[in-house]
Amino acid sequence: MITLFAFLILFYSQGNILQVKNQWLRPGAKGMGTALYFEVENPTDKPDTLYKITSDISSMIQLHETYAKDELMGMREVGEFVIEPESSLELKPGGYHIMVMKLKRDIKKSDEIEFKLHFKNAGSIIIRAKVK
Amino acid sequence: MKLFIYSITVSAVLILIGCQSEFPLNKDLTKQNYNFFNQDSVEISFPGINLGRITVIGFIYTHCPDICPMTTHNMFLTDQRLNKDGIENVNFVLLTFDPDRDYPSMLKKFAQIRDIEFDNWSLLWNTKQNTNPLLKRLDILAIPTDSSYTDNGELNYYVMHTDRISLIDQKGHLRKNYMGSTVNLDELYNDIKTLGKY
Numbered sequence: 386m387i388t389l390f391a392f393l394i395l396f397y398s399q400g401n402i403l404q405v406k407n408q409w410l411r412p413g414a415k416g417m418g419t420a421l422y423f424e425v426e427n428p429t430d431k432p433d434t435l436y437k438i439t440s441d442i443s444s445m446i447q448l449h450e451t452y453a454k455d456e457l458m459g460m461r462e463v464g465e466f467v468i469e470p471e472s473s474l475e476l477k478p479g480g481y482h483i484m485v486m487k488l489k490r491d492i493k494k495s496d497e498i499e500f501k502l503h504f505k506n507a508g509s510i511i512i513r514a515k516v517k
Numbered sequence: 518m519k520l521f522i523y524s525i526t527v528s529a530v531l532i533l534i535g536c537q538s539e540f541p542l543n544k545d546l547t548k549q550n551y552n553f554f555n556q557d558s559v560e561i562s563f564p565g566i567n568l569g570r571i572t573v574i575g576f577i578y579t580h581c582p583d584i585c586p587m588t589t590h591n592m593f594l595t596d597q598r599l600n601k602d603g604i605e606n607v608n609f610v611l612l613t614f615d616p617d618r619d620y621p622s623m624l625k626k627f628a629q630i631r632d633i634e635f636d637n638w639s640l641l642w643n644t645k646q647n648t649n650p651l652l653k654r655l656d657i658l659a660i661p662t663d664s665s666y667t668d669n670g671e672l673n674y675y676v677m678h679t680d681r682i683s684l685i686d687q688k689g690h691l692r693k694n695y696m697g698s699t700v701n702l703d704e705l706y707n708d709i710k711t712l713g714k715y
């Protein structure tokens with residue numbers, strides 16, 4: 386009975402907290418930049434906002450989007466990402482991305498890099514993203 | 518007889534249309550010689566050094582985290598696929614349109630960290646003044662945006678640019694353009710095979 390209760394709590398809470406998944410980033414050389422991608426799922430009934438990302442790998446990390454203008458591609462900083470209630474946000478190549486500038490060291494394929502994602506409601510979530 | 522002439526005409530037109538849609542361009546790039554430095558800072562002439570082989574060229578800047586790595590990756594995948602088929606004499610070239618920040622040594626690192634081998638790849642650099650004529654000839658635009666200074670006073674900017682991979686034939690003629698980051702890999706691969714008669 387206690388096990389079932391615990392399981393139910395676990396099940397309930399898992400379904401009801403913000404989740405970050407499918408995180409990955411591209412290789413990058415020291416001093417240059419790269420992009421981090423992931424998905425955020427928000428099963429709660431309140432919107433949440435990702436407003437900052439920090440990591441040992443860089444002290445210049447920004448929330449960005451790629452945009453097309455006529456036949457040109459550009460990118461720009463976005464202040465924050467809002468994840469609406471019961472929906473998800475996908476960062477992917479050619480769209481929203483986390484711009485990681487001036488890498489403090491080389492990051493190579495199959496390395497794993499830690500990032501701390503700061504949300505207004507969910508607080509901070511630590512992820513380990515694989516380089517590929 | 519009339520029917521015969523008619524069908525000959527129709528098939529000739531169809532063949533012409535077919536050829537045109539496969540390789541819509543035929544722009545001679547050899548009329549002017551463009552000089553660049555490769556990833557080892559060795560001066561080379563373009564397309565001179567690549568003549569006799571097919572060249573796939575992409576346009577990048579190393580501070581670009583999203584679009585340019587996609588373009589580079591698409592070229593890398595195409596090279597791998599050709600290698601698998603035993604086709605090793607296709608040139609892959611990446612040209613920077615941000616020469617004020619991308620030096621040959623940086624281009625070399627950009628490639629090395631992506632496991633690019635320099636047997637059939639070159640990364641090209643020259644000053645803006647010397648790069649611009651080729652960019653212009655190939656209709657590549659690159660416009661700096663969002664300039665700002667970092668906390669320690671370094672200039673930071675992005676570049677709004679044409680998203681492009683181009684296919685150049687053995688005679689140094691530009692034959693076809695593709696969207697660099699979203700190119701259909703089968704199309705590029707098949708075009709290379711057609712052009713090279715592999």
Ligand SMILES: [Cu+2]
Binds near residue numbers: 450460461483582583
């Ligand atoms: Cu960006």
